[in-house]
Amino acid sequence: MKKVWAFVKGCFTLLRQGSKLYYTWIYVLLAFIGIGVAAYVNQVYNGLIVTAMRDQVSWGFYISNFTFMVGVAAAAVLLVIPAYVYQWKPIKEIAILGELVAVSAMVMCLLFVTVDLGRPDRFWHLIPKIGILNFPQSLLAWDVVVLNMYLVLNFSIAGYMLYSYYYRRQPNMKYVTPLLLFSIPAAVSIHTVTAFLYNGLAARPFWNASILAPRFLASAFCSGPAGMILMFQVIRKWTKFKITDQAIFKIAELIAYAMFLNLFLLGAEVFKEYYSDTAHLAPMKYLYQGLHGHSDLVSYIWTATLFNITAFLLFLIPQTRENQITLNIGCILIFVGVYIEKGMGLVVPGFVPDVLGDFYEYSPTGTEILVSLGIWATGLLVYTMLLRIAIPIMNGDFHVGEDGIHPYVGDQLFLVRSQEEGEEEPDLLAQ
């Protein structure tokens, strides 16, 4: 226990050390978080009336972001499988970064659900034994269970491995491997359960399609890895951590397959709805064409579709997949494309037209956007903090000192322009 405490204390020492860039980045994030908190306080004080949600469209931007982030978190599995099932070294070196993405994304998910509650003061009603968790009846109860489980799981795996490296020994794979293997179905289950949350509602034909959960997974395996590649590009440019091209190109290849599936499933759904042309077509028509003069989402969804198809082609062709510029562009297109498609593009048409045929066109208010930005900033802050600890540990720059008690810190800067352009480190240290 003493050793754990020493590790935690060491981590806090480390978090306080960093370059000017590191501090600037942290302060920028803190500023956004501050603004988000202020907007949220205003929302708590006035009620959810400050959002654009109403009885007709009772979920909006918060739940859209939540849904998207569950996908990002689930995608960590795309690193775990090649790393630990196939023991592929280039990805094994970075799998821990994927698990930390999952942790940060889960934190964001829980925050997005919390800010959406009308009575956040009663959140304890969800805690089994103290309150009443309606398990297994309510899919939202399932979601609470699997999301928290996935958070704890990833945090434990990454935490234990980093802790072991800190004390300069190999993690005992007898404990880690079963957890890692368990994290694979757990990742699938968080996104499946989130899909079922919508899928189970007969009242909403747009969601009540069996193809929803497969579509969720396919799109998650696009957006999550795309976000991760972008992160990795930043990490290898601005920290001392090395990530091979090989690893990144492999992830991009996996994205191409996932995007193919995603587009195929979308096509299957579009065909079914349009060809059978039943009353259930209305929400899809609203989304893609506009209906009865209501067309707020049309330009967004076509942007998303265009982005996804372009990115698919970029990632399908090896030359563009393995070109840093087109690779990065592809990742941005996918991240934005899926953000639209699996965010607002999924949630809002479930409510438009509403169950009695009313049209209420939803677009988020300033409060919703500021609160959401605050949560994104929180997620990035959590990820930065986790990386600040994980990267030096994995580089061997942060471990227990010779005395076995005090930490040794070999990387005081963390965020610096990487050494590819020559050794600039001594200069920066002198500043």
Next chain:
Amino acid sequence: MSDRETRGKHIFRLSRRKALKGLAAGVGALAIPGKDASAAIWESFFQKNFRELRPAEIQDVVARLEKEYSTRYGKPVRVKTSPALEGVLYGYGLDLSRCIGCRRCVYGCVTENNQSRDPQIQWIRVLRLDKERGVDLEHAEQYYNPANVPEEGHFYMPVQCQQCENAPCTKVCPVQATWKENDGIVVVDYNWCIGCRYCMAACPYGARHFNWKKPGLPAGDMNPDTHYLGNRPRPVGVVEKCIFCMQRTRELDGKYPACVDVCPVGARKFGNLLDPESEIRYVIENKRVFILKEEINTQPKFYYFYSF
């Protein structure tokens, strides 16, 4: 099993409740100014789900709420907890041939059930439909506003909670804040609802409404005859819905729901489905009734019919 028995079943969870109560008292005593008021706040914060309260605790809760409402609205307010009557299952009939779309039911309901006036919450939505299309919800208009109703070529269809036997809304609630009572009325414990609005997404009839803002209910308009699970004033951030005016219908000298009473053309019928002599049973047996969205198997106890 009666609701009272169901409630009684939960009393074994004694230790947990005692602990919470102790905690409530402790925290309440800690808060400095106005010991009484802050104790009430903490008591309400730590209040259990209504179905887990023992009779003595229900009395405490009712006393606290009556005091709070009476002070707020400046008149004696009663909060009843009358359970479902034995041998009663409520059913509702709505005669589409007679309805003229005047919306008196909408406002009669608002007056009786203490809905927020600002912003407006209405439990009944009246749809104007085209006679040539029939019940085609995609072309329904609920914001019709002519000088006179009924209008040529249209008929009207009021929609409120259908009190489904197989209610999708209660199933999805993550904290069991909403349930179906033994007389078939689907209720919400406004002190337990966390405001996640999953039930609103699940309801196929748009029957659930959310308090997006602190309800604006002028003291003069407040109906002081209330029920805990029914028309008592609601807090901000919780869901509410039609409860068949249980503050009226559950009394032994039972009255009709306000919407039935106020309807000028007698389009609304209400009664006990278990009583073969009731008017609602007559309607079901002698008219051609239909239920809304039959295909999703919600099994409403709200029957539409055409009397001519």
